[in-house]
Amino acid sequence: MRFILFICLSVGFFATAQNLKSPSDFHGYELGTQFTRHHEVVDYYEYLADTDAARVKLIEYGQTNERRPLILAFISTAENLQNLEAIREAHLKATTGGNKAEKAIVWMSYNVHGNESVSTEASMQTIYELLTSKSSYLENTIVIIDPCINPDGRDRYSNWYNQYKNTPYQVDPNSKEHHEGWWTGRSNHYMFDLNRDWAWLTQVESQQRLKVYNKWLPHVHVDFHEQGVNSPYFFAPAAEPYHEVITKFQRDFQETIGKNHAKYFDANGWFYFTKEVFDLFYPSYGDTYPTYNGAIGMTYEQGGSGRAGLGILTRNGDTLTLKDRIAHHLTTGLSTVEVAAKNVEKINAEFQKFYQNRSFKYKSYVLKGKKDNLKALSTLLDAHNIEYGHAPLTTLKGFNYSTGTTGSLKTDEHTLVVSTNQPKGTMVKVLFEPNAKLSDSLTYDITAWSLPYAYGLNTLASTSLVNQIDPNPKSATTKTEIAKSTYAYITDWDSMEDARFLAELLQSKIKVRTAYAPFSVDGTSFKRGSLIITAADNDNHTDFTQTLKRIVSKHTAINLHATSSGFVDTGKDFGSGYVQQIQNPKVAVLSGSPTSTLRFGEIWHFFEKQLNYPITVLDTEYVDRVDMDAYDVLILPGGYYNQYYNEDKLKALKEWVRNGGKLIAMGRAIDGIDGEHGFSIKKKKTEKDTASVKPMAHEEQEREQMKNAITGAIFKTKIDNTHPLAYGYGTEYFTLKLGSSAYDYLKNGTVAYLEKNTDPVSGFAGSDAQKRITNSLVFGVEDYGRGNVIYMVDNPLFRGFWENGKLFFANALFMVN
Numbered sequence: 001m002r003f004i005l006f007i008c009l010s011v012g013f014f015a016t017a018q019n020l021k022s023p024s025d026f027h028g029y030e031l032g033t034q035f036t037r038h039h040e041v042v043d044y045y046e047y048l049a050d051t052d053a054a055r056v057k058l059i060e061y062g063q064t065n066e067r068r069p070l071i072l073a074f075i076s077t078a079e080n081l082q083n084l085e086a087i088r089e090a091h092l093k094a095t096t097g098g099n100k101a102e103k104a105i106v107w108m109s110y111n112v113h114g115n116e117s118v119s120t121e122a123s124m125q126t127i128y129e130l131l132t133s134k135s136s137y138l139e140n141t142i143v144i145i146d147p148c149i150n151p152d153g154r155d156r157y158s159n160w161y162n163q164y165k166n167t168p169y170q171v172d173p174n175s176k177e178h179h180e181g182w183w184t185g186r187s188n189h190y191m192f193d194l195n196r197d198w199a200w201l202t203q204v205e206s207q208q209r210l211k212v213y214n215k216w217l218p219h220v221h222v223d224f225h226e227q228g229v230n231s232p233y234f235f236a237p238a239a240e241p242y243h244e245v246i247t248k249f250q251r252d253f254q255e256t257i258g259k260n261h262a263k264y265f266d267a268n269g270w271f272y273f274t275k276e277v278f279d280l281f282y283p284s285y286g287d288t289y290p291t292y293n294g295a296i297g298m299t300y301e302q303g304g305s306g307r308a309g310l311g312i313l314t315r316n317g318d319t320l321t322l323k324d325r326i327a328h329h330l331t332t333g334l335s336t337v338e339v340a341a342k343n344v345e346k347i348n349a350e351f352q353k354f355y356q357n358r359s360f361k362y363k364s365y366v367l368k369g370k371k372d373n374l375k376a377l378s379t380l381l382d383a384h385n386i387e388y389g390h391a392p393l394t395t396l397k398g399f400n401y402s403t404g405t406t407g408s409l410k411t412d413e414h415t416l417v418v419s420t421n422q423p424k425g426t427m428v429k430v431l432f433e434p435n436a437k438l439s440d441s442l443t444y445d446i447t448a449w450s451l452p453y454a455y456g457l458n459t460l461a462s463t464s465l466v467n468q469i470d471p472n473p474k475s476a477t478t479k480t481e482i483a484k485s486t487y488a489y490i491t492d493w494d495s496m497e498d499a500r501f502l503a504e505l506l507q508s509k510i511k512v513r514t515a516y517a518p519f520s521v522d523g524t525s526f527k528r529g530s531l532i533i534t535a536a537d538n539d540n541h542t543d544f545t546q547t548l549k550r551i552v553s554k555h556t557a558i559n560l561h562a563t564s565s566g567f568v569d570t571g572k573d574f575g576s577g578y579v580q581q582i583q584n585p586k587v588a589v590l591s592g593s594p595t596s597t598l599r600f601g602e603i604w605h606f607f608e609k610q611l612n613y614p615i616t617v618l619d620t621e622y623v624d625r626v627d628m629d630a631y632d633v634l635i636l637p638g639g640y641y642n643q644y645y646n647e648d649k650l651k652a653l654k655e656w657v658r659n660g661g662k663l664i665a666m667g668r669a670i671d672g673i674d675g676e677h678g679f680s681i682k683k684k685k686t687e688k689d690t691a692s693v694k695p696m697a698h699e700e701q702e703r704e705q706m707k708n709a710i711t712g713a714i715f716k717t718k719i720d721n722t723h724p725l726a727y728g729y730g731t732e733y734f735t736l737k738l739g740s741s742a743y744d745y746l747k748n749g750t751v752a753y754l755e756k757n758t759d760p761v762s763g764f765a766g767s768d769a770q771k772r773i774t775n776s777l778v779f780g781v782e783d784y785g786r787g788n789v790i791y792m793v794d795n796p797l798f799r800g801f802w803e804n805g806k807l808f809f810a811n812a813l814f815m816v817n
């Protein structure tokens with residue numbers, strides 16, 4: 001039976017392979033002469049899966065924000081595909097010491113940056129060649145193709161290009177078709193860079209993709225990109241710095257693959273470069289994340305991207321066409337599969353080794369702190385298949401993240417333990433270790449991301465393995481009854497979960513107060529910022545009790561304390577001036593040039609997907625004609641404001657603040673509103689800024705500039721937690737600093753700040769940059785007339801992953817008055 005079936009399939013395969021339509025035949029135009037819209041790409045993959053079902057399996061693993069399908073194609077021989085699940089299981093066994101498997105798993109991802117538009121086109125030709133001319137590679141290989149990681153961005157670009165292109169296309173780089181403008185297709189719907197999101201999983205595309213990725217953990221992963229028009233092709237091996245967890249084999253095999261590509265490029269006389277620019281350190285890329293999960297993870301970069309269109313003149317006077325770009329990505333894609341297919345035994349053995357014998361200095365990380373932050377962290381760990389447990393009640397010794405020295409930690413019933421003795425141990429080390437080792441400081445991304453700092457948890461790294469116990473069976477927490485006779489309900493305020501709860505209350509027209517002083521009632525103490533919902537405030541609400549019940553049942557982490565009196569034991573009574581109603585603010589954010597798309601996107605996403613609170617997006621094109629009195633809060637995302645706020649614009653902005661507006665200026669937006677005609681914040685200067693210039697060797701300059709740089713490092717700041725901007729925080733906060741711009745303390749309202757010690761607790765900071773940020777402001781509030789300006793020098797919403805900083809933003813919205 002089996003034999004007969006095999007014969008049938010083979011005959012079937014032979015017939016279909018001969019008749020399979022190429023992408024050009026299928027679409028009715030030569031590939032590379034048009035941009036194929038995403039749904040047409042999906043059509044082609046569906047056609048392949050329908051026509052050659054024995055060798056192509058298609059799955060839809062999710063949808064984008066704009067409802068485009070996210071798909072994966074699995075291709076191999078008919079026999080392999082029939083055993084796909086068994087092959088997957090055998091492969092995964094290698095992560096837990098099982099016998100090594102016999103197939104190579106190669107995963108190729110295209111178009112993560114939507115306007116790097118060649119990739120998806122190239123994917124179609126690549127899958128076609130693998131099923132026809134290169135089908136021999138499939139004998140012992142499973143190839144997984146994601147034709148487009150970022151369909152929303154990809155279609156934004158291709159639809160834009162189709163609207164603006166000349167006919168025939170114009171190769172003059174000055175023509176509009178080569179100038180995409182502010183709303184670029186690089187990022188996803190929320191203007192997030194999906195190639196910075198593999199580890200943080202803030203975006204729906206990443207969240208859905210990682211579920212499938214973790215089921216497969218391929219041997220090889222390629223992320224196809226494009227760079228500037230004039231750059232030759234880049235392929236492996238990658239540049240330094242490499243993270244220290246990368247094995248010798250992972251380094252060596254990049255070289256093996258690179259040399260195979262070079263063979264084809266040399267034969268065609270194509271230019272390429274290796275070992276420069278694209279490093280392997282920050283864990284949230286499409287090359288590093290797979291690498292830290294045992295793969296040979298690589299980035300390939302074609303010259304072109306959103307500027308190149310169908311054809312463009314390069315600096316050398318050559319015309320770079322979409323067809324050329326396809327040919328290059330096709331070549332490296334096929335060559336990658338070829339190398340994997342030839343080295344099946346080796347890569348299986350090495351993959352298995354990667355998951356064994358990994359001995360790291362720290363064996364366990366012990367994390368204690370706010371329950372909501374621990375919950376948020378465990379959600380992220382679940383998404384990465386990282387195992388964790390509860391710590392026994394004891395006192396442990398180890399490296400203390402807060403003091404930076406050896407110390408002890410007394411665990412409580414919520415304390416978590418994450419250890420490296422698990423399949424995902426390497427990821428645990430990369431994400432949790434206090435300070436990732438840089439083999440070279442010349443990297444242009446952040447150099448620190450340690451999760452204990454990002455989640456604001458009191459953490460100990462232990463060189464010996466810490467036991468894990470099952471959590472105590474939950475003492476059934478009876479939820480407070482919402483009853484008509486209650487005088488007030490109180491809950492604490494210290495996390496994003498609390499902010500989401502408040503946001504929903506306010507939108508449901510429930511009035512909420514907050515306490516500007518600590519108090520205790522019925523023997524329970526509450527800190528500043530605690531939320532107080534009184535019956536009296538809400539007696540005009542049509543359905544107060546039911547609405548509150550509904551919201552409380554939805555926010556399972558929220559615990560309300562019900563009290564029958566407003567007479568407190570200590571502190572201020574609920575009728576006091578220290579207990580004020582929280583506004584339901586109307587919020588607007590500036591978008592368009594000169595704001596940065598990424599910085600704008602982080603705010604947009606924060607409101608709609610994290611806080612769940614409405615926001616109006618105003619574009620700089622027409623904001624001057626908008627009646628700003630309709631808004632209580634205006635947010636200026638980081639950007640390049642240089643000349644944007646001229647004297648007139650600043651005057652109008654100050655008038656709006658004076659009349660009660662709340663302005664939140666983030667990062668480099670501060671440079672737009674300071675100075676002679678602006679608000680009172682002052683940029684810091686150092687001796688270096690005024691010192692005379694000395695001659696320096698040309699080759700030294702890049703390194704010399706690093707002295708002035710902070711590309712992303714973690715610093716310990718002091719906090720004035722009596723200020724509403726810092727409600728819910730302790731007296732210190734770890735900030736992710738993304739640049740060396742620094743400002744003096746404010747006269748009043750310096751809330752988070754650096755003092756003398758500016759050594760980063762994690763990551764790299766240049767020596768001159770460190771001098772500059774001495775005694776500098778991190779977060780602060782300037783009262784101005786009836787309104788105020790909130791300065792966020794560091795960006796707590798950066799890439800959406802700095803969980804412990806988000807409450808500052810919620811405080812800025814709801815607590816600061």
Ligand SMILES: [Zn+2]
Nearest residue numbers: 113116225226
């Ligand atoms: Zn890219």
